[in-house]
Amino acid sequence: MNVFITGSTGFLGGEILVNLSKRKDINKIYCLVRAQNEVDAILRLDKVFSLHGDFYDREKVFPVIGNLMDADLTAQLSSNPELKDINVIVHSAANTSFSGIYDKMVEQTNIEGLRKIVLFAKQLPKFETFLHIGTATICGKEVKHRLVKEEESPNLNAKHVVSYTHSKAQGELIIREHLPENKILIARPSIIMGDSRDITPRSPVILWAVATINQIRLIPADQHAKLDVISVDYAANAIVKLLFAKRNHTVYHISSGVKAATSAYELSLVLEDHFSDLPKYCFVKNEMLKQMKLVAKNKLPLDSELLKYPEYIKYWKDTFGELSHLRILFAGLDPYLEFLNLGQVFDNSKLLQDVDIEQPIPAHEYIVKQMAYLEKLDVFEGAMDF
């Protein structure tokens, strides 16, 4: 089998690439990489493998320079003779930004960029499977506090917290418009956070939100809302196994399901235990985020409910210096808190039936392995990045 993968320099894609490269039944892996030149592209792949000391087999893994934003990407790829024998495409590349300022780029990457890869797939003579990495959160923000099944999405009427999930829903429609059902495999991870092994995760995403929440301590969120979170190693392992499994479905959640779901409360207990010198966690109603933003602007009205928590306001002043510094953290946290409050859990029974894989470890258990990383994470730097 010969594989073409996009997004392999990313959080999940990197883990998938390393996993695929270890399989004897895969002959060659071609990786679409954004790079200035061949040397730069090889260096980028080298980083993917060296992060956790994995072997980079240069006889097996090859970079293909390209960008989903390139207008002629499909033609570039289709005219490359080395890519003629590709059987499987793993499309993991995406613009995953939650920030509104990137909305246009998110659409161009996740919808138009995906279309270019799908059109390339259609022209491959030996093409078998398009494995698309979607996202379970395409179900939208009106689905609350319940178990979500794969069949519910994509739903054109769904309302979204961020443009990113909307673009991912549109992407799935494009795949279905161009490819027959028997060539499509859609893996929809829930929320991927850190690694369940005692190693540096490939990306601070989501752990940044945890680290920020951990520093703020007064949290405007439903502490008992269920949270579907999995580690990146579990997600990659499940996705690669799914690719080789005898499948009975086209779409699979890669998720914690009910049994391994967590909650802000369960995570807070573990964090409180480790970071015991910080104030106790205090969960307040969601609407309080607005008040918190006013504190950060020094515009909190004198009758604000937030003044019932003076110890936290003092702690913020002592910890973050200028309160205005908090604005950046609160703004960054906003969409994460909204997702947290939805209480969505994604049914993983199809995955567990068709794939030889255990239930994932709940996030409040494996996060213990990421404490050293959380201690070092610079929340302000992270907030700038997203």
Ligand SMILES: NC(=O)c1ccc[n+]([C@@H]2O[C@H](COP(=O)([O-])OP(=O)(O)OC[C@H]3O[C@@H](n4cnc5c(N)ncnc54)[C@H](OP(=O)(O)O)[C@@H]3O)[C@@H](O)[C@H]2O)c1
């Ligand atoms: N992380 C999660 O919690 C989560 C949850 C559910 C689903 N997913 C899905 O999983 C997939 C991977 O996400 P991730 O967390 O690994 O994201 P990530 O760390 O942000 O990685 C994104 C990857 O896409 C590549 N990419 C972005 N724009 C590109 C472009 N214009 N041309 C070529 N490559 C481009 C990036 O390349 P560069 O290195 O060059 O930037 C990187 O390799 C995405 O499809 C995402 O929707 C993620």
